[in-house]
Amino acid sequence: MNGTGERARAESKLRAVVRDLGMGLRFALAGGREGWVRALLTGVGVGLGVALLLLTAAIPAALEERDRREEARLDWPFTSQMAESGADDTLLVTRVDTQFRDRGVRGRVLEPEGPKAPLPPGLEEFPAAGDMIVSPALKEFLASDDARLLRERLPYEIVGTIGEQGLIGSQELAYYAGGTGLADRLGSGTVRLTAFGSPEQLTPEELDPVLMLLMLVVFVVLLTPVAVFIATAVRFGGERRDRRLAALRLIGSDAAATRRIAAGEAFAGALLGLVLGTVFFLIGREVAASFEVFGVSVFPSYLNPSPLLALLVAVAVPAAAVLVTLLALRGVVIEPLGVVRTARPTRRRLWWRLLLPLAGTVMLYPMVGQGRDQGEFNQYLVVGGVLLLLVGVTALLPWLVETVVARLGKGSVSWQLAVRRLQLSSGTAARMVNGIAVAVAGAIALQMLFAGVEDDYTRATRYDMARAQMQVDVSRGMELAPAARKLTETEGVQHVHALSEGYFGDAPWRQEPERFTSLTVGDCATLRVVAELPSCRDGDVFSLSGKYDTDTPSLNRPGQKLYLEVPDPADPSSYGEDVVWTVPEGVKQGRSIPDPVGDERGGFLMTPGAVPAEVAGAVSGKLYIALDESVPYAREHVRNTAAAIDPLSEPMTWRTNERSDRYESIRTGLFVGAACVLLLIGASLLVSQLEQLRERRKLLSALVAFGTRRRTLSLSVLWQTAVPIGLGLLLAAAVGVALGTILLRMAGASVRVDWTSLFQMTGVGTGVVLAVTLLSLPPLLRMMRPDGLRTE
Incomplete structure (x- = not known):
């Protein structure tokens, strides 16, 4: 009997739980206008966060697909995929990449040598000579007015578009052109292939510990604000919900039942958020194909979340919504005659709020000073420590807002209205800005970390930017003087230094000479760019001893036969017929000086x-070009002239610094993710602001009815937003600098505050808040109408 009774009580309790949860669901979805408006606001807020979580879950698959497609179209000269001679299954491929303004254009010229030649991915047939097949983005761009200079550079007729399988992104600019005579260019950017792609799986380069630390911190910093936004969204309309629960207590519901009903409402909002989030994600996935952010674009098919990660989001979001609701109700006493929260609350305690950032610091401290030379960083400690420090912002901000606003008072009417409202509901104001404070704190820490380790991944080039800013290589055998003359006459070019270069050996190159030296050919004015010469006229030969050149003095003997290095046109890996030069009498001695590339040459000058x-x-020739930077698009004019001289040339733009590709890709990923989080910040703040205004609609209407000016109320709303935002940004700056300092110490870098980034991040946060406030003014003015006092 006892067992039967216990089982019956358990079943009765389970039915009560299900009934209460179901009642909460009905309140959320069928509770009249107030119910579904609150559910919609909650669903939109949660949905925005869910959409970003699904996007994050899709990133690994997107990156993997981009890598797969890039690998499938590789035309690197792998030995197992190259042929020494032409056959019916070989293809000649010349790389002709170019750049237009700040965008790269991938170009390949193809010449099949037989009917079985391999087709590149994305092509159904080879383009004929003079034709090209382009990516959809390049086709659209070439049809625009901005592409006039690029059209001049690509003298081909468009006959088709590259399929999706041949591109790594929807906005990639790429083309395949048909060519002839490419066999004569073997070894000069031209290869003979039997297949595209890598013959074996490429082993990804391992990240050093500091880059891995950067990736982990980027991951935590971008996702933590999303979780904070979701936790905030499920608490929309909390005051109205608590009054409704008090009414339920009045008709006999106990405290446990009211909490279950509240949990049911939160669960309904979270489920609606999952549905809306999925819709937002699907819409965003289609829209994403139309944009390129920091040089990265994707196809919609890339963005497929991992099923396991998508399931985790689907389970975690409703569970978090219920948990946050139950935790929030712990500080609220709901009685039949009202909600005790409307009385003056007890002051928030500080000591336990300090435990979160302290625990985060304790987790990170053991890795201080580890750097890249002391092994791997513990990923769990890094994620946990950074997460606790950022979550500490959400714990400290309510205490800070309450403490500060309790001391505010005198001022204008709008200021007093705002301060009184903040004093009554400082927790609500703090929740609204928690997300942006967390995002700014993380961004400041990341900017400090990036700035601190940037020098380790940035290499200063030796290019003399005062003498030249671009370089054009001219293929072996082409006349250099006409090319230099055409470039000199190009718009935006001030001067051209033309030098031909080669290498001499003391024996035929097939026999592997023991001593060798370099050859530089140019007129007297150009040779003085690379050496100090005693006197110079056409017909002179000079000898230089470079910094690392020890063979030239021994080879500079009259009558010494020197053999010029000449690759075999049919097989670039071997050497062609010998070209012999005999050292003449009267070779003059010069002194080497740094050339435009920054090298001190040795060998012979002619x-x-x-x-x-x-x-x-x-x-082969090299042209060093000095530009007139005041001429618009000077570099584009140079690229067009170079293409007219040699369609297969690839002009190079010099830079003072070069960055590691892996470092740059992580930095780009941060910018892309930060842009998405920034959009989420703005959208969630706007939804939260509208929800707050809806809660106070009757109060605003009453104040207007009693003669309060709309301008005064509008300013009070601005102050209500500005005060917690200001405090949140101050706290974010403090926590961000502290976290950045710890991360820099972990990376073994010198600690310095990147003040520019700090002010930029706080400025971005302020700008988002101002934009949200301006967008909320129209609904605010509508809510101030006296008819807002109507009730049912």
């Missing part, structure tokens, strides 16, 4: 009159 015809036809 003026054009001293160069035999067979030598002139076997050296």
Whole structure:
């Protein structure tokens, strides 16, 4: 009997729990206008966070798909995929990448040597000579007015578009053109392939510990604000909900039942948020194909969340909504005659709020000073420590807002209205800005970390930017003087230094010479760019001893035969016929100075009159170009002229610094993620602001009815937003600098505050708040109408 009674009581309790949860669901979805408006606001707030979580869950698959497609179209000269001679299954491919303004354009010229030649991914047939097949983005761009200079550079007719399988992004600019005579260019950017792609799985380069630390911190910093936003969204309309629960207590519901009903409402809002979040994600996935952010674009098919991660989101969001609701109700006493929260609350305690950032610091401290040379950072400690420090912002901010606003008082009417409202509901004001405070704190810490380790991943180039800003390589055998003349006449070009280069050996190159030296050919004015010469006229030959050149003095003997390095056109890995030059009498001595590239040359310098015809036809040329930066698009004009001289040339733009590709890709990922989080911040703040205004609609209408000016009420709403935001940004700056300092110490970098980034991040947060406030003014003015006093 006892067992039967216990079982019956358990079943009765279970039915009560299900009944209470179901009642909460009905209140949320069928509770009249107030019910579904609150549910919709909650659903939108949660949905925005869910959409970003699903996007994050789709990123690993998107990156994997981008890598797969990039690998499938590789045309690197892998030995197992190259052929020494043409056959019916070989293809000649020349790389002709270019750049237009700040965007890269991937280009390949193709010449099939037989009917079985491999097709690149995304192509159904080879383009004929003079035709090209382009990516959809490039086709659209070439049709625009902005692409006039790029159209001049690509003298091909568009005959088709590249399929999705041949592109790594929807906005990628790429083309395949048909060509002829590419066999003569083997070894000069041209390869003979039997297949595209890698013959074996490429092993990804391992990240050093500091880059791994950057990735982990980026991951935590971008996702923590999303979780905070979701936790805030499920508490929309909390005051009205608590009054409704008090009414339920009045008709006989106990405290446990009211909490279960509240949990049911939160669960309904979270479920609606999951549905809306999925819709937002699907819409965003389609829209994402139309944009390129920091050079990265995707196809909608890339953005498929991992089923396991999607399931985790689907379970975690409703569970978190119920948990947050139950925790929030612990501080609220709901009695039949009202909600005790409307009385003056007890002051918030500080000591336990300090435990979160303290615990985070304790987790990170053991890795201080570890750097990249002391092994891997513990991923769990890094994630946990950063997470606790950021979550500490959400714990400290309510106490800070309450403490500060309790001491505010005198001022204008709008100021007093705002301060009194903040004193009555400081927790609500703090919750509204928690997300942006967390985001700003994380962004400041990341900016400090990036700035602190940037020098380790940035290499200063040796280019002399005062003498040249671009370089064009001219293929072996092409006349250099006409090319230099055309570039000199190009709009935006101030001067061109033209040098031909090659290498001499003391024996034929097939026999592997023991001693070798370099050859530089140019007129007297150009040779003085690389060396100090005693005197110079056409026909002179000079000898230099470079910094690392020990062979030239021994080779500079009259009558010494030197052999020019000449690759075999049919097989670039071997050497062609010997071109011999005999050292003449009267070679002058010069002194090497840094050239535009920053090198101190050795070897022989020749003026054009001293160069035999067979030598002139076997050296390759380099053109160093000084630009007039005041001419618009000067670099584009140079690229167009270079393409007219040699369609297969690839002009290079010099830079003072070069960054690690892995570091740059992580930095780009941060910017892309930060842009998405920033949009979420703005949208969630706007929804939260509208919910707060809806809660106070009758109060605002009553104040207007009693003669309060709309301007006064509008300013009071602005103050109600500005005060907690200001305090939140101050706290975010403090926590961000502290976290950034710890991360820099962990990375073994010198600690310095990046004040520019700090002010930029706080400025961005302030700008988002101002934009949200302006967008909330129209509904605010509508809510101030006296008819808002109507009730049912």
